[in-house]
Amino acid sequence: MAEQPERTTELGTGAARAAVAFDPLARVWLTEAEVGSSRPDLAYVPRLDGSLRVDLGSLADDGDDFGHIVHHPPGSVLRTGSVDDIAAMIRFCDAHHIEVAARGQGHATFGQAQVAGGLVIETEPLSRIGPVGEREVTVGAGAVWSAVVKETLRHGLTPPVFTDYLELSVGGTLSVGGLGGQARLFGAQVDNVIALEVVTGAGEVVSCSPTRRPDLFRAVLAGLGQCAVIVSATLRLISAPATVRRYQLSYSDLETFLDDQRRLAETGPFTYVEGTAEQDENGAYTSFVIEAVAYGPPAGSTGTVPDEDVAEAEDVAEDVAEALRGLGYDGSGPIVAEALGYFDFLNRLASGVADLKNAGYWTWAHPWLNLVLPGDRAAELARTLLDGIAGQDVGPGGVVLLYPLVRRRLHTPLLRVPDDPVPSLMAVLWTLDPADPAAISARTAANRAAFETVRAAGGTQYPVGAVPMTAADWRGQYGKEWEEFAAAKRRYDPHGLLAPGQHIFTA
Numbered sequence: 293m294a295e296q297p298e299r300t301t302e303l304g305t306g307a308a309r310a311a312v313a314f315d316p317l318a319r320v321w322l323t324e325a326e327v328g329s330s331r332p333d334l335a336y337v338p339r340l341d342g343s344l345r346v347d348l349g350s351l352a353d354d355g356d357d358f359g360h361i362v363h364h365p366p367g368s369v370l371r372t373g374s375v376d377d378i379a380a381m382i383r384f385c386d387a388h389h390i391e392v393a394a395r396g397q398g399h400a401t402f403g404q405a406q407v408a409g410g411l412v413i414e415t416e417p418l419s420r421i422g423p424v425g426e427r428e429v430t431v432g433a434g435a436v437w438s439a440v441v442k443e444t445l446r447h448g449l450t451p452p453v454f455t456d457y458l459e460l461s462v463g464g465t466l467s468v469g470g471l472g473g474q475a476r477l478f479g480a481q482v483d484n485v486i487a488l489e490v491v492t493g494a495g496e497v498v499s500c501s502p503t504r505r506p507d508l509f510r511a512v513l514a515g516l517g518q519c520a521v522i523v524s525a526t527l528r529l530i531s532a533p534a535t536v537r538r539y540q541l542s543y544s545d546l547e548t549f550l551d552d553q554r555r556l557a558e559t560g561p562f563t564y565v566e567g568t569a570e571q572d573e574n575g576a577y578t579s580f581v582i583e584a585v586a587y588g589p590p591a592g593s594t595g596t597v598p599d600e601d602v603a604e605a606e607d608v609a610e611d612v613a614e615a616l617r618g619l620g621y622d623g624s625g626p627i628v629a630e631a632l633g634y635f636d637f638l639n640r641l642a643s644g645v646a647d648l649k650n651a652g653y654w655t656w657a658h659p660w661l662n663l664v665l666p667g668d669r670a671a672e673l674a675r676t677l678l679d680g681i682a683g684q685d686v687g688p689g690g691v692v693l694l695y696p697l698v699r700r701r702l703h704t705p706l707l708r709v710p711d712d713p714v715p716s717l718m719a720v721l722w723t724l725d726p727a728d729p730a731a732i733s734a735r736t737a738a739n740r741a742a743f744e745t746v747r748a749a750g751g752t753q754y755p756v757g758a759v760p761m762t763a764a765d766w767r768g769q770y771g772k773e774w775e776e777f778a779a780a781k782r783r784y785d786p787h788g789l790l791a792p793g794q795h796i797f798t799a
């Protein structure tokens with residue numbers, strides 16, 4: 293592991309302070325005032341379009357994330373002004389053995405975008421979107437998905453797959469996979485990328501795609517920031533529906549719920565299928581809800597041809613009735629159906645998130661657990677895990693998600709899912725009081741135990757949560773992909789600078 297610089301000795305408080313030089317011996321960043329007259333013993337920061345921050349506020353912000361569990365302040369923060377800035381600073385860090393992590397929206401939960409004493413590259417300023425093409429759009433890695441879809445919808449188009457929450461950066465979700473209810477039909481977000489522009493760990497700006505530097509393309513998508521920093525992505529677009537119709541189906545039997553999810557995932561009129569497990573008044577998980585969403589006809593667009601991908605979804609009313617007839621949801625409970633505008637559906641979490649922010653819960657700890665269960669063991673594993681957390685309060689806004697993926701739609705090698713036709717994503721999204729660190733530690737330890745249980749049954753973790761992992765665990769997680777991933781790491785990040793907070797190639 294590269295030796296890390298210590299924090300600059302004299303940190304400002306609130307005011308933005310820019311570093312102009314690095315002292316390789318003392319391993320501190322220095323501002324202009326600290327440098328004084330020209331000194332030959334210092335390494336001067338290259339000319340930047342953005343700036344290199346060393347003020348305490350910037351370091352504290354990027355030494356934290358949505359998890360609020362791990363706190364490793366960097367030594368400096370690049371407020372990116374251009375792709376050239378990123379390339380120049382990675383080369384600079386390479387020369388001085390300073391570790392580097394890209395940061396999008398900082399919504400990782402366990403320090404994944406942090407780098408103790410190193411350089412954090414904030415990608416947020418790389419937020420350019422478009423112009424929107426007939427079937428694709430190129431966007432900056434720092435653009436958030438809400439902004440991307442707002443722009444593409446002006447052309448009647450949409451990316452096919454969305455995370456439940458839209459205020460995540462494109463670079464951030466493409467680094468992990470990007471899963472949502474539409475993955476059953478379209479795969480993950482990483483399966484809908486046409487090309488990438490990246491800066492490697494050697495500071496080289498490279499364009500890659502399935503046919504151009506395909507090894508790099510494969511190593512970056514769902515590659516947890518290990519081989520390169522994504523600076524822009526060309527995304528596949530499909531015709532957007534104007535409206536959707538959302539159904540909620542209640543179950544009291546876990547196996548029936550999972551069987552029906554599997555059925556809806558493999559075929560049928562619902563573009564989007566997710567689900568939740570719910571606690572009863574005794575804290576036991578005894579009820580389950582499928583959320584199934586049928587897309588309406590495409591919105592009027594600017595002369596684009598009809599889309600074969602959504603042709604299946606046109607005029608679906610009859611298909612929906614047929615699909616619902618064959619399901620085993622509780623006859624006693626109502627089927628809740630509602631029509632929504634397409635964007636309102638995608639953005640459905642926004643008002644709840646605003647409430648959580650207003651109530652102060654957004655800054656609570658989020659020791660999330662995200663696992664992918666093999667479909668043939670999903671009922672047994674989900675029951676074990678749910679019984680294990682029965683009676684425990686998942687916290688304000690906390691939720692247990694359980695929904696199907698379809699293996700044949702997932703083509704990105706580094707997005708690791710069990711070898712099963714319909715695995716299930718299970719996510720326990722805890723919100724815990726930060727004033728109780730013992731409870732948070734106990735939760736991450738329990739997450740680890742849950743991961744081991746699922747791994748022993750052939751499952752994987754979806755690496756966005758708070759699960760302590762060793763290098764050996766990662767090797768197991770990547771399985772047959774490990775050798776190619778490790779080779780790409782050696783080739784594109786030869787000095788092991790990038791994204792050490794994932795602990796994949798470092799201790």
Ligand SMILES: Cc1cc2nc3c(=O)[nH]c(=O)nc-3n(C[C@H](O)[C@H](O)[C@H](O)COP(=O)(O)OP(=O)(O)OC[C@H]3O[C@@H](n4cnc5c(N)ncnc54)[C@H](O)[C@@H]3O)c2cc1C
Nearest residue numbers: 396397398399400404455456457461463464470471517522
């Ligand atoms: C409220 C909420 C809801 C979520 N819902 C979903 C969901 O429905 N589906 C889903 O799949 N995920 C979901 N996630 C998880 C989310 O997709 C990941 O945590 C994602 O990485 C966050 O994006 P970010 O921009 O905040 O990335 P960051 O937290 O900033 O970074 C995460 C990792 O990616 C790396 N990285 C970031 N940008 C780049 C880049 N440009 N190039 C290379 N590496 C980079 C970082 O170094 C770090 O290792 C959710 C998270 C939250 C907080």
